[in-house]
Amino acid sequence: MRCRITRARLVAAWTWNANDDLCGICRLPFDGTCNACKTPGDDCPLALGECRHAFHLHCILKWLSSETSRNHCPLCRQEWQFQQR
């Protein structure tokens, strides 16, 4: 198989975060758990940022604890602040 990818394909596929029902980090549904957990619900809550982007709490905590994150939201790169209710 020889690959010939055209520029059109390149442009067309930049839609990776279009699905709002999936956590952008582990790419699993919000109504289930992150992939470190087994029980959905209170044990694996969602986290909402001031920027309105949501992730599994465990997923965003792992990201924020990595050096690469520089405390930025993975989606919009604004500084991540947990939304206070």
Added chain:
Amino acid sequence: MLRLAEWKDAQTTDDADKSDEVRSTSQLASTPPQPSSQVAGVPTPASLRWLSQQRLQQDLTELGVTAPELELQFPDLSDISRFIVTLSPAEGWYKGLCFRFAFTVLETYPFEPPLVRCLDAVWHPNLDEHGAVCLSILREDWRPVYTLVSLVQGLLHLLLEPNPNDALNAAAAEMLVQDPAAFQARVHQQVRERQYHFENAAPP
């Protein structure tokens, strides 16, 4: 285990058109180790390995769906974290050339980007002769919402539109800006050399 089983079922039913390489690898790949206890926020080596393997399998599936014609090779079929992607831009300075990129996906994926080297060194502002690749999303601009598809697109973009403002090979960058004709001539010369190289190349 459930999610992995579901994933494999989805493989065989939904993705009949998917590339053989990816499918056969998903069947051969060893089951990722599952964390032995519930993990609440604190990453452990076991949970990170589990996370990275699962995300990687999702990414490989997506790559197979998005670009089923993409050439993907796994030197060791029991290890899906190491593979080689071959890209061939259909236009631009490097039209017709084949570039093999070796990916190593770390256990910290997707919190750290994969390591990527180009196995086919070429005259390019953002590649050096040792195969280092200068692409910001492979370094400081990496985010865990990027996927293998994002990276393949980024690499392809680098081949289609070299970026002289973020140069690894300063001489190539300068030539691209100052004398595009000489730049293209140098690449064309490499195309001729490359064909010779490919005919005689050992498999990776």
